[in-house]
Amino acid sequence: MTAPxxxxxxxxxxxxxxxxxxxxxxxxxxxxxxxFLLHRRAAVxxxxxxxxxxxxxxxxxxxxxxxxxxxxxxxxxxxxxxSQELVVGTLRLPRMAVGLLVGAAFGVAGGLIQxxxxxxxxxxDIIGVTQGAGALTVGAMTLGVTSYxxxxxxxxxxxxxxxxxxxxxxxRGGLHATRFVLIGIGFAVALRSxxxxxxxKGDYLVAQQAQVWMTGSLNGRGWAEAAPLGWALLALLPAxxxxxxxxxxxxxxxxxxxxxxxxxxxTRLGLVALGVVLASMATGAAGPVDFVALLAPQxxxxxxxxxxxxxxxxxxxxxxxxxxxxxxxxxxxxxTELPVGVLTAAVGAPYLIWLIIRGxxxxxxxxxxxxxxxxxSRASRAAGGEA
Amino acid sequence: MTETGATTAPTxxxxxxxxxxxxxxxxxxxxxxxxxxxxxxxxxxxxxxVVGPNACGKxxxxxxxxxxxxxxxxxxxxxxxxxxxxxxxxxxxxxxxxPQTPVAPEAITVADLVARGRQPHQHWWQQxxxxxxxxxTEAMERTDVAELAERAVDELSGGQRQRVWIAMALAQETDxxxxxxxxxxLDIAHQVEVLDLVRQLNHxxxxxxxxxxxxxxxxxxxxxxxVAMRAGRILAEGPxxxxxxxxxxxxxxxxxxxxxPDPVTGSPLVVPGRPWAGAGA
Numbered sequence: 001m002t003a004p005x006x007x008x009x010x011x012x013x014x015x016x017x018x019x020x021x022x023x024x025x026x027x028x029x030x031x032x033x034x035x036f037l038l039h040r041r042a043a044v045x046x047x048x049x050x051x052x053x054x055x056x057x058x059x060x061x062x063x064x065x066x067x068x069x070x071x072x073x074x075x076x077x078x079x080x081x082x083s084q085e086l087v088v089g090t091l092r093l094p095r096m097a098v099g100l101l102v103g104a105a106f107g108v109a110g111g112l113i114q115x116x117x118x119x120x121x122x123x124x125d126i127i128g129v130t131q132g133a134g135a136l137t138v139g140a141m142t143l144g145v146t147s148y149x150x151x152x153x154x155x156x157x158x159x160x161x162x163x164x165x166x167x168x169x170x171x172r173g174g175l176h177a178t179r180f181v182l183i184g185i186g187f188a189v190a191l192r193s194x195x196x197x198x199x200x201k202g203d204y205l206v207a208q209q210a211q212v213w214m215t216g217s218l219n220g221r222g223w224a225e226a227a228p229l230g231w232a233l234l235a236l237l238p239a240x241x242x243x244x245x246x247x248x249x250x251x252x253x254x255x256x257x258x259x260x261x262x263x264x265x266x267t268r269l270g271l272v273a274l275g276v277v278l279a280s281m282a283t284g285a286a287g288p289v290d291f292v293a294l295l296a297p298q299x300x301x302x303x304x305x306x307x308x309x310x311x312x313x314x315x316x317x318x319x320x321x322x323x324x325x326x327x328x329x330x331x332x333x334x335x336t337e338l339p340v341g342v343l344t345a346a347v348g349a350p351y352l353i354w355l356i357i358r359g360x361x362x363x364x365x366x367x368x369x370x371x372x373x374x375x376x377s378r379a380s381r382a383a384g385g386e387a
Numbered sequence: 388m389t390e391t392g393a394t395t396a397p398t399x400x401x402x403x404x405x406x407x408x409x410x411x412x413x414x415x416x417x418x419x420x421x422x423x424x425x426x427x428x429x430x431x432x433x434x435x436x437v438v439g440p441n442a443c444g445k446x447x448x449x450x451x452x453x454x455x456x457x458x459x460x461x462x463x464x465x466x467x468x469x470x471x472x473x474x475x476x477x478x479x480x481x482x483x484x485x486p487q488t489p490v491a492p493e494a495i496t497v498a499d500l501v502a503r504g505r506q507p508h509q510h511w512w513q514q515x516x517x518x519x520x521x522x523x524t525e526a527m528e529r530t531d532v533a534e535l536a537e538r539a540v541d542e543l544s545g546g547q548r549q550r551v552w553i554a555m556a557l558a559q560e561t562d563x564x565x566x567x568x569x570x571x572x573l574d575i576a577h578q579v580e581v582l583d584l585v586r587q588l589n590h591x592x593x594x595x596x597x598x599x600x601x602x603x604x605x606x607x608x609x610x611x612x613x614v615a616m617r618a619g620r621i622l623a624e625g626p627x628x629x630x631x632x633x634x635x636x637x638x639x640x641x642x643x644x645x646x647x648p649d650p651v652t653g654s655p656l657v658v659p660g661r662p663w664a665g666a667g668a
Contacts, residue, residue: 023502025537028515037514173417245511248503255455255486260559261479261507307495 025305042304042313049303049316053100056324060096061088063331094222098285099323099340101229102218103292105282107300107318108240110293111309112275115247116268117177120355123294124159124279127184130288131191132162133280138195138210142202146209152228152284159280162187163272174254175268216289216341218326225285232281239274240311246271247308289325289341291348292318298355403431406595407452407482407563411461414447414619421447422619424461429563434589434596436606439616440640445599446487446567448616452597453484453565465563479507483561487568489552491540497551498536501527504558526557530584546577553584564588566598570605578602582609603640607631607655615639631655 027038061073068084075082076089110123117127124130136158137151145151166187170180195214199207212219249262250271257264279293296318297309304310322340325347329338405428414422422444429435429452437445450456452463454470463470465482483504491500504526505519527533530550535543540551549569556564566585570578586609588594600606606613607627614624617639623630636644636657649656 023496023499025496025499026515032516034512035515242511245514249506251492252503253486253488253490255450255484256489258455258475259453259479259484259486259556260503261476263475305494307492307499 039306042306042310045303046313053316053320056320060323060327061092095218097226098221099218099326100319102282102286103319103322104315105278106292107296107314108311109275109279111297111311111314112271114297115309116271117180119177119181120298122181125288125290125293128162128187128191129159129276129279130283131188133159133283134288135191135194138198141206141210142198155284156280159276163276213287215339216287217339218286229285243271244311251308290345292321292344295348405429405431406466408464412458413460414451415459429597430612431595432593433611435612436610437599437614438603438606443616444619445616449565449567449599476507481561482563483556483559484565485556495540497538500540501554501558504555522560523558526554530554545572563595568599603657608652627654
């Protein structure tokens with residue numbers, strides 16, 4: 001290869017590494033027949049996040065109206081007889097379990113939907129999924145359905161309906177990510193007003209109960225919510241494992257992904273459906289805890305520096321945010337208990353604004369770089385022009 | 388690698404049967420027909436270059452050959468089977484395609500991106516094999532991007548980035564490789580480098596390459612088989628020495644030109660201008 005002209009960054013013929021090239025930063029785990037790629041940094045981050053989450057959980061169980069010693073907490077968690085059985089075992093532990101599961105579900109759901117939309121703004125609470133879940137649930141509440149055995153399922157139905165409508169309206173011979181997000185935001189606003197309508201029309205007491213639910217609260221939640229959510233998440237675990245792998249190819253552009261043999265339409269639909277179900281289930285259990293699905297995947301990705309959103313880290317982080325947030329919401333303004341959703345919204349909203357400003361800046365910057373501008377503006381191609 | 392060009396075409400004896408063919412291919416975007424009833428046999432083991440004026444349907448044709456676009460009518464056949472009926476992952480094991488403007492995931496490293504070319508050969512339970520490692524290493528050394536392995540694709544220059552994308556397509560290890568304007572956005576040195584690489588791949592590995600190029604002279608220099616398109620139809624095809632004439636250039640591009648032998652390779656060289664106007668007129 002003696003091409004004329006200078007070649008950037010490839011100066012002298014550097015000594016070639018003796019080993020072959022793996023995807024940088026990955027370790028290969030397994031044998032010849034069965035092998036898995038493990039992102040080293042993501043694995044380390046996951047362990048650290050797990051430790052952090054454990055610490056947050058311990059603090060959650062210790063701190064409250066009365067402080068409970070960690071040794072007593074451990075006794076209760078391990079099922080040993082303890083004098084703190086009531087405070088820790090009956091009051092705090094079930095509520096924490098709901099927070100853990102809801103946070104993890106939102107974390108994964110946000111990651112999946114953001115991946116498919118290729119847009120960090122496209123989290124289920126921005127594009128109308130949680131609002132759809134909320135509208136149907138609040139609607140049912142005002143019509144007299146108050147059984148917590150039914151409401152979570154209505155949530156899932158509502159979330160799926162909303163996402164389906166957004167999908168249908170955004171479809172124009174193909175799914176264009178930006179259109180999907182914009183139409184989703186429109187639906188979110190519209191559904192919010194539907195919820196308001198139900199709240200003002202409905203019975204006062206029910207409306208008040210629904211209002212608390214709508215801000216996203218763990219207050220009064222327990223095993224009744226945690227158990228079905230836990231079983232459902234366990235059942236969906238194989239799907240999440242599939243999704244973690246499928247994300248790798250969906251994050252490429254459509255043409256490249258298809259050229260690599262990915263059934264793009266089906267894969268995307270599968271990922272979105274899984275994300276919507278997870279987000280709706282979480283909403284059904286604790287209401288729309290705003291911005292967790294937006295924050296967790298993005299922070300997790302910045303920590304791991306992976307090319308796609310690390311789902312496990314995102315789940316751990318989502319759980320830590322919800323449990324930690326609820327701890328603060330309980331403690332900060334005691335004896336008044338703030339809904340955790342208010343706290344996550346207070347943190348999440350500035351982040352969202354920052355994300356939009358930063359996104360705008362990088363877009364204007366790359367637009368000047370000629371080459372980079374082409375690949376990023378896919379609108380013309382998706383609209384179907386001869387390239 | 389200086390003796391590139393049509394003169395080193397590895398065509399001896401009777402040609403091997405074509406693996407990739409198009410029959411009565413009609414391609415349309417919504418209600419606009421772009422390619423109309425086109426037949427094409429991609430010569431096996433050769434470099435085929437498709438040329439033509441803007442919007443003649445050459446990129447559209449390539450997209451259809453790579454199953455990125457469903458034909459409105461007719462079909463593309465791979466080893467005799469309709470492309471639309473073969474599982475897409477199976478196609479990806481014999482047919483690679485590099486789109487004109489591929490988009491890398493944000494912050495992905497070079498080695499990670501090239502490794503994704505192995506996707507069609509992997510399963511969820513087998514995410515990395517010795518075969519994958521060999522293919523990726525080879526692809527990266529061949530395209531001279533091994534030194535960039537740990538760098539983020541975002542940070543690279545246009546020429547480096549294009550070589551990385553080609554490395555990804557090579558790592559796929561397909562016998563057939565489709566390239567949509569692989570030299571766009573590159574300066575002339577990098578254009579030559581990329582085209583030399585394509586030639587070399589074909590020469591040493593016998594890979595069949597179909598490329599869309601907009602530079603007629605580069606096409607004439609690097610192609611074994613030249614396909615000239617205009618308004619969705621093939622006007623002429625064959626070895627560049629036979630196909631590229633002043634008449635054809637006029638017919639395809641509407642341009643008055645002189646065709647002289649390339650001083651380096653002897654392949655036809657198109658010089659725009661009226662033949663009788665002379666230099667300096």
